[in-house]
Amino acid sequence: MDYLVQLASDPAAWIALVTLVAMEVVLGIDNLVFISILTNKLPEHQRSRGRRIGIGLALVLRLGLLSTVAIIVKLTTPVFSVFGQSFSWRDLILIAGGLFLVWKATKEIHHHVDPNPGEGVFETGKAAITFSAAIVQILILDLVFSIDSIITAVGMTEHIPIMVIAVIVAVLTMLLAADPLGRFIDANPTVVMLALAFLIMIGMTLIAEGFGAHVPKGYIYAAMAFSTAVEGLNMLSRRAKARRGGAGH
Template identity: 75%
Template sequence: MDALLALAADPAAWVALATLVAMEVVLGIDNLIFISIITNKLPPEQQERARRVGIGLALVLRLALLGTVAIIVRLTAPVFEIFGHGLSWRDMILIAGGLFLVWKATKEIHHNVDPDPGPDMFDARKATLGFGAAIGQILVLDLVFSIDSIVTAVGMTPHVPIMVIAVLVAVAVMLLAANPLARFIQANPTVVMLALGFLLMIGMTLIAEGFGAHVPKGYVYAAMAFSTLVEALNIFSRRARQRRGGGAH
């Protein structure tokens, strides 16, 4: 208890907490986009429950990993080498998660652009995925993003209580944003393609990170923010044209 009070009285701890909360929220965006796209393929009555379960799993995984910080840190130790680069368990998990994201995003993009996709076409009005399958896919990516999140947290502060608070705040933000984001993606078909493009970029970034090529997260999120701004302008432009067209009649 004394240690917690001393930590609360330390200004540096508050700065570390604010920085880590911001970082965890930003890292949670990737997870949330994937959860939104997957759950939108479920029957409407299951979507909100699936989002809560998916985000709940993300919280459980992050807190469980925080309880094994010493093990998580050891995951960064090289296990074997490929082409002169040492691969750790964390690297292999990131590569596997990145490949899964690239495969999933490519599959969904194909379903969107194929003129005759058959019964599996991604359509917000259809349920093309079972609840268990959706939760399984969310769990796989939750694990990848959780490990990345905790390794980032460990690199920013040695204090576990700060990490726990940052994780709780980030997951609370995800819970608040999940339904509005999913509804927005569902209501704007072009946003689906933009979100899938984000998942492709995130997947490639995870693969690059796994092979030791550091990709500054700032560049990735700046590109995502710029693309989102352009898409927002397109949405406003389409709505303005629709209003003018409606007024003409």
């Protein structure tokens, strides 16, 4: 208890908490986009439940991983080398997760560009994926993003309570944003393609980091923000044209 009181009275601890919360929320965006796209393929009455379960699993995984921080830190220790390039368990997990993300996003893009006749991706009467399959895929990506999140947290602070609070706040933010984001993506098909392109970029970033090439996250999120802004302008332009067309009749 004295440790918590001392921590609460330390301004540096509060600065670390605010910084880590912001970092965790930003890292959670990737996870949330994947969950939203995947659950939108479920029947409408299952989507919200699927998002809650997916985000709940992310919280459980992250809190569980925090209880094994000593083990997580060791995941960065090289376990073997190939042609002079060392690989740790974290590297292997990032590479596997990145490959899965690239494969999944590419598959979804192909389905949007050349869907099967009579099978809509977002039809409410028919699921393009089973509920259990969606949860399993969400769980796989939750694990990858959770390990990356915890390693980031360990690198920013040594205080477990700060990590726990930051993780809980970030996941609660994801929970609040999940349904609105899912509905927005469902209502704007062009946004789906943009989000899938983001997932490919994130997957390639994970693979690059797994091979030891550090990619500054600021560049990634700046590119995502710029692309989103451009798409927002396109959406406003389409709506303006639709209103002018309606007024013309």
